[in-house]
Structures are given as C-alpha cells and as structure tokens.
Amino acid sequence: MAGTPKKTNISRRGFLSSAVAGSAALVAGSNPLQAANPENMAPNVPDWSRYLGAGVAEQPYGMPSEFEKQVIRRNVPWLTASTESSVSFTPIHELDGIITPNGVCFERHHAGIAMVDPADHRLMINGLVDKPMMFTMEDLKRFPRVNKIFFLECAANSGMEWRGAQLNGCQFTQGMVHCVEYTGVPLKYILEEAGVKTNAKWLMPEGADAAAMNRSLPLEKALDDCLVAFKMNGEALRPEQGYPLRLVVPGWEGNLWIKWLRRIEVGDMPWQAREETSKYTDLMEDGTSRRFTWVMDAKSVITSPSPQAPITHKKGHTVISGLAWSGRGLIDYVDITLDGGKNWRRARIDGLRLPKALHRFYYEFDWDGSPLLLQSRAVDETGYVQPTKDELRTVRGTSSIYHNNGIQTWHVQENGQVENVEIS
Amino acid sequence: MLKFLKPALIALGLFAVIATPVVAGKLGIGREATPAEIKGWDIDVRPDGQGLPEGKGTVETGEELFQEKCAACHGEFAEGVDRWPVLAGGQDTLDSDRPVKTVGSYWPYLSTAYDYIFRAMPFGDAQSLSPDEVYALLAYILNMNDLVDDDFELSKSNFLTVRLPNEKNFIDDPRPDTPILAQKKPCMENCKTTVEITGRARIVDVTPDGEKGSN
Numbered sequence: 001m002a003g004t005p006k007k008t009n010i011s012r013r014g015f016l017s018s019a020v021a022g023s024a025a026l027v028a029g030s031n032p033l034q035a036a037n038p039e040n041m042a043p044n045v046p047d048w049s050r051y052l053g054a055g056v057a058e059q060p061y062g063m064p065s066e067f068e069k070q071v072i073r074r075n076v077p078w079l080t081a082s083t084e085s086s087v088s089f090t091p092i093h094e095l096d097g098i099i100t101p102n103g104v105c106f107e108r109h110h111a112g113i114a115m116v117d118p119a120d121h122r123l124m125i126n127g128l129v130d131k132p133m134m135f136t137m138e139d140l141k142r143f144p145r146v147n148k149i150f151f152l153e154c155a156a157n158s159g160m161e162w163r164g165a166q167l168n169g170c171q172f173t174q175g176m177v178h179c180v181e182y183t184g185v186p187l188k189y190i191l192e193e194a195g196v197k198t199n200a201k202w203l204m205p206e207g208a209d210a211a212a213m214n215r216s217l218p219l220e221k222a223l224d225d226c227l228v229a230f231k232m233n234g235e236a237l238r239p240e241q242g243y244p245l246r247l248v249v250p251g252w253e254g255n256l257w258i259k260w261l262r263r264i265e266v267g268d269m270p271w272q273a274r275e276e277t278s279k280y281t282d283l284m285e286d287g288t289s290r291r292f293t294w295v296m297d298a299k300s301v302i303t304s305p306s307p308q309a310p311i312t313h314k315k316g317h318t319v320i321s322g323l324a325w326s327g328r329g330l331i332d333y334v335d336i337t338l339d340g341g342k343n344w345r346r347a348r349i350d351g352l353r354l355p356k357a358l359h360r361f362y363y364e365f366d367w368d369g370s371p372l373l374l375q376s377r378a379v380d381e382t383g384y385v386q387p388t389k390d391e392l393r394t395v396r397g398t399s400s401i402y403h404n405n406g407i408q409t410w411h412v413q414e415n416g417q418v419e420n421v422e423i424s
Numbered sequence: 425m426l427k428f429l430k431p432a433l434i435a436l437g438l439f440a441v442i443a444t445p446v447v448a449g450k451l452g453i454g455r456e457a458t459p460a461e462i463k464g465w466d467i468d469v470r471p472d473g474q475g476l477p478e479g480k481g482t483v484e485t486g487e488e489l490f491q492e493k494c495a496a497c498h499g500e501f502a503e504g505v506d507r508w509p510v511l512a513g514g515q516d517t518l519d520s521d522r523p524v525k526t527v528g529s530y531w532p533y534l535s536t537a538y539d540y541i542f543r544a545m546p547f548g549d550a551q552s553l554s555p556d557e558v559y560a561l562l563a564y565i566l567n568m569n570d571l572v573d574d575d576f577e578l579s580k581s582n583f584l585t586v587r588l589p590n591e592k593n594f595i596d597d598p599r600p601d602t603p604i605l606a607q608k609k610p611c612m613e614n615c616k617t618t619v620e621i622t623g624r625a626r627i628v629d630v631t632p633d634g635e636k637g638s639n
Contacts, residue, residue, distance in 0.1 A: 081508045084547075084548075110544070111547070111548075124457050124462070126462050126466060132456060132457040132462055133454045133455070133456060133457055134454060134455055134457040135453070135454040136454075139454045143447075143451065144445030145445075165624055165625040189447050192447065192449070192451075193450050193454055211544045211550070212467065212544060214543065262465070263466075265466065267470070269470065271468055271539070272535065272536050273468075273536065274539065274540035274544075277531055277532050277536050278527075278530060278531050281594065283525070285519065287519035288594070289530075289590075289594050290596070291594045292597055293599065295599070335610065339619065341616055342615055342616050344610070344612045382604075383604045383606055385602070385608070385610055387603075391602045391603075392602065395602060403599075419624060421621045421623060421625070422622050423619050423621055423622060424618070424620040424622050
C-alpha cells in the first residue's frame with residue numbers, strides 16, 4: 001500500500017467536552033455550551049476533512065456518534081431495591097420526531113431481562129378454548145401480519161411527582177414512555193386457531209421471565225386491536241422489550257404489554273394477579289382503590305427546553321419542542337403557555353398523526369430573555385382535556401402513584417437554565 | 425387519461441394503507457398443546473380457587489421457611505428490609521398521608537398471594553416452591569397480619585374461607601374524572617391575573633454514576 005492513509009482521530013478533547021456537556025446539563029447553574037476546538041474551525045481544515053474515515057462494516061451493527069454519548073437511558077437508584085426489578089427512563093429530552101430508537105426505549109423489568117432462545121420459545125393458548133394450542137416463532141410468522149405505531153407508557157410515569165415537583169428532567173418525570181413501529185400478528189387470528197368458547201370474557205397473558213408476569217385482559221380489547229409482536233422499528237424486539245415475543249395493548253398501561261409472552265389463558269373472570277391488585281391500582285384519599293385503570297389519558301410535555309435541555313443560545317428565535325399522546329386515540333391539538341397559564345397559544349403538530357401514538361409538537365417564538373413558565377396542554381379527539389396537577393390532586397389525593405398525566409411546568413430562567421416547578 | 429387515472433390510483437393507494445388482512449376461519453397453523461405441557465405451564469390461581477393444587481401448611485412450618493427463604497428481603501416478621509416490600513401491618517393507614525400497602529392491609533384476595541409467590545418468588549429462584557411450602561408461607565404471612573391464629577393450617581380445602589379485609593374497597597375505574605371539553609372549554613386568554621411558583625424540584629441525586637465527567 002502506497003503511503004498509509006491516516007484515519008480520522010476523533011479528538012479526545014472534543015469527546016470529553018461533549019460528555020461533560022451532557023452531564024453539565026443536569027446540574028443547575030452551569031453552562032452546557034460545548035467549547036469548540038479552534039483547530040477544527042475555519043479557516044483551519046479539521047482532520048475529518050483531510051483523512052479517510054472508517055471503512056464499511058467497521059461496526060457491523062452501527063451505533064450513534066461518539067458525540068451522542070449522553071443520549072442514554074438512566075435510572076434513579078433510590079427508587080427501587082434492585083436493578084432487576086426496576087425501571088430506566090427514555091431520554092426524551094434528546095429525541096425528536098415520534099419514533100423512539102430501540103436502544104433507548106425505557107425498560108421496566110420485574111425479574112431482570114430474560115434471555116430467551118427463539119428456537120426454544122413457545123406461545124401456548126389454553127383455558128376456555130376448543131383446542132389448546134402451541135405455536136413456535138416460525139408458526140407465528142405464518143399468520144398475516146400488520147405494522148402499527150403505538151406509544152407505550154408505564155402507568156407510573158410521573159408517579160414521583162404526585163406530592164410535588166421532585167426530579168429535574170423530563171427524562172425522569174415523563175420518560176417512562178416510548179413509541180415504536182411494531183410488526184406482529186393481530187391476537188384475534190391466534191385465538192381463532194384455538195377457538196375461544198362462548199363463555200370466555202377474559203385473557204391472562206403471561207411472560208416467560210422469572211416473574212412470569214401475568215395480567216388479566218378483557219377479551220373485547222384483545223379482539224379489538226391487540227397484537228402479538230416480534231419486531232420493533234423493523235428489527236427483532238430487543239431482549240429488554242421482550243424478545244422474541246411481546247403483547248401490544250394499544251393505549252393501555254405498559255404493564256399489560258406482557259414481554260417474553262409464553263402463554264395466554266382464556267377464562268370467564270379476571271385473575272386478580274398481583275400486578276392488578278397490590279400494584280397498578282390507584283389508592284384514593286378516602287382509602288378506596290381504583291382497579292383495572294387501563295387506559296392512559298391524554299398527556300403532553302415540553303421536552304426542550306427542559307431541565308436537561310436548557311436554552312443555550314440566549315435570547316432570540318427559539319424552538320419549543322414537545323410530545324403529546326392519548327390512549328383514547330388521536331391528539332386533536334396542543335396549546336402551550338409561556339407565562340404560567342395566563343395566555344395560551346396553539347402549538348404546531350408536525351409529522352405523522354396516528355391514534356395511540358406519540359405526536360410531536362413545536363412552537364417557535366422570539367424569546368426576549370426574560371423568565372418563562374412553560375406548560376403544554378393536550379386535548380384528544382374524544383374531547384379529553386389534559387388536567388392540571390392540582391385538578392388531579394383535588395379528585396384523587398396524592399397517594400395514587402399511577403396515572404399522573406397532569407400539566408408539567410418548566411421555569412426557564414434568564415440564563416436559559418430550566419427547573420421543574422409547580423405554580424399557583 | 426392521466427387526469428382520470430390519478431384519483432383512482434390515490435384511492436387504491438389509500439386502500440392499500442388502511443386495509444387489514446382478512447382472515448376467515450382457522451389457518452391450520454400450530455399444533456395442539458399436550459396435557460403434560462399445559463400441566464407444566466398452567467400455574468395461575470384465581471380468587472374462586474381455580475388452579476389451587478392439593479396441599480397444606482401451618483403457621484409454624486411457614487415461619488421456619490420464611491426465615492430461610494424470604495426474611496433477607498421481607499424481614500423476620502414480614503416487615504420489609506430497605507426498599508423491599510412490606511408484607512405485614514399497615515392496617516388503617518390507607519387513608520393516611522403515608523399508606524402502607526401489605527397483604528393484610530391492601531391486597532384484596534389471598535389467591536393473588538398464592539399465584540404470585542409460586543410464579544415469582546423467591547426472587548431469583550421462581551417456581552421452586554412446593555404447594556405445601558406455598559400454603560405454609562401464606563399461613564405465616566396471614567398470621568403476621570393478625571388474620572389467623574398461631575395454630576392455623578391453610579390448605580386447599582379451607583383456602584376460600586379466608587377473606588382479606590380490604591377486598592370491599594376496590595372500585596371500578598371512573599375516569600375521566602376531570603372536566604372534559606364538553607363540560608369546560610379550556611381558557612385561552614387572560615386566564616389568571618397572577619402566577620406564583622409554589623414548589624421547586626428538590627435537589628435529589630438523579631445523576632447516575634458515569635455521568636459525572638467523561639463516561
């Protein structure tokens with residue numbers, strides 16, 4: 001080889017400053033602006049413009065740029081007793097559009113990530129059926145399949161905020177949500193093979209993990225729009241999302257979307273499983289509890305600016321970006337306020353608008369550099385209006401943990417830093 | 425010609441997008457599950473007793489087993505260790521500011537505990553307990569909640585006689601429980617005269633290790 005072509009060396013300084021910027025954004029009062037390396041600035045010519053980059057297939061499975069290391073799932077260690085029964089959060093403050101990349105979809109496991117060999121995985125259908133059935137993964141791929149984009153939100157998303165503003169970052173306050181395209185088989189086709197008996201009313205999907213996660217699901221919902229999915233965003237489900245098979249229950253709380261799905265029993269009454277009695281029930285102030293609170297009400301949040309994504313450009317033209325979604329269908333519109341709810345204006349929903357999927361909204365304005373109290377409020381196609389946190393507390397108290405879809409307030413300070421606040 | 429074709433093609437395109445596959449009847453995919461396969465995997469237990477296996481266990485044997493297999497996380501008296509679940513106590517706390525949800529104070533059905541313990545416990549060694557062991561552990565947990573006497577024995581035959589006190593306090597989902605559009609149109613202009621910050625996020629250590637510095 002005539003002369004060894006020099007490969008681009010990603011400068012250590014550039015990498016470090018990017019990583020530091022990522023963490024600095026979490027610390028109030030620091031400036032997250034990246035310091036540019038003058039050697040890479042015009043009129044100089046940076047290394048990447050001069051020398052060859054890496055060849056094809058250097059990374060057989062591609063990963064994001066080294067400068068995006070801060071775009072990761074994070075957990076809150078004090079929240080749970082062990083990481084095997086815990087949750088990590090989607091970095092929604094770093095994402096745009098409506099599709100969540102597979103590698104940063106939030107996780108919720110009850111007994112760790114089951115590593116399942118698809119050759120050894122089976123889906124059993126039993127109970128009130130004409131013929132109990134067993135399906136291999138190959139069998140399932142012979143059914144007619146569909147592609148659908150849905151959000152998945154944990155019922156406990158924003159659950160730490162019932163008693164007041166707690167965490168600085170929408171990754172932590174609203175990040176138990178993701179939205180991907182699923183490829184799978186309508187559950188009704190699979191049930192049809194077994195022949196559901198006429199007295200059947202409920203299903204009990206069950207996981208193959210060491211929690212054997214189980215929930216009761218009304219047959220009506222299963223026949224309406226549930227899927228048994230094996231792909232997300234075009235590739236196989238990630239292990240942490242239930243590889244090789246998961247249930248998709250559009251618009252309903254994430255706990256029902258059984259991962260590593262191994263069995264569905266058909267029955268005539270609910271099972272009252274642990275995750276629908278001791279958990280995922282909503283305790284009211286008077287000591288009563290709501291059960292089977294499946295649907296995820298309309299919700300929205302401004303993802304940028306937010307505590308982890310401050311305004312770094314000082315005053316001037318500014319883009320507000322956010323997410324809205326409803327378990328009841330489409331989002332009709334999103335309004336935003338800059339002044340803590342004195343005046344509201346319509347945001348612009350951009351990109352795909354699909355029922356029970358994330359919607360992306362924007363609002364552009366000329367920021368004069370004065371403090372802001374930002375909120376967003378979503379209204380869905382059924383006329384459901386996203387309530388304030390105080391409206392929810394008035395009805396439910398502060399012990400219910402689940403289904404907190406209240407309006408989020410971000411306080412943008414003059415220096416562009418953002419904090420999670422509650423307002424009158 | 426083109427003018428004529430265009431709307432037709434658009435119509436066809438839309439049809440292709442919204443059409444779902446039509447399946448009429450069975451496709452003959454999969455095979456019948458065998459009784460042995462079903463027996464191995466059909467582990468669920470319902471409030472009406474469906475799924476309960478034969479077996480029995482006393483408070484006394486349950487206590488011994490609990491110390492060996494459960495107490496490391498749940499405490500000797502089912503009071504819970506660190507952030508692991510508390511299984512006993514908490515009666516009369518549900519309407520308080522700090523509710524304690526345990527099998528005795530909160531869970532509506534004993535069958536839930538049977539179902540859950542066998543399928544998921546001990547944490548990290550699931551589906552390892554015998555029916556007698558699960559009955560015994562339940563007897564001990566009931567005893568720690570002051571719901572049965574020290575000499576109690578739980579079995580398949582007396583299982584349905586045990587009712588948990590909080591069963592009647594579960595209600596169906598009444599949502600939407602805040603004003604919807606038809607009841608109250610959201611305000612758009614001059615909605616408030618003043619706005620005050622009433623609370624700020626507490627400074628908590630949410631920054632995971634590895635985030636401080638260079639990863």
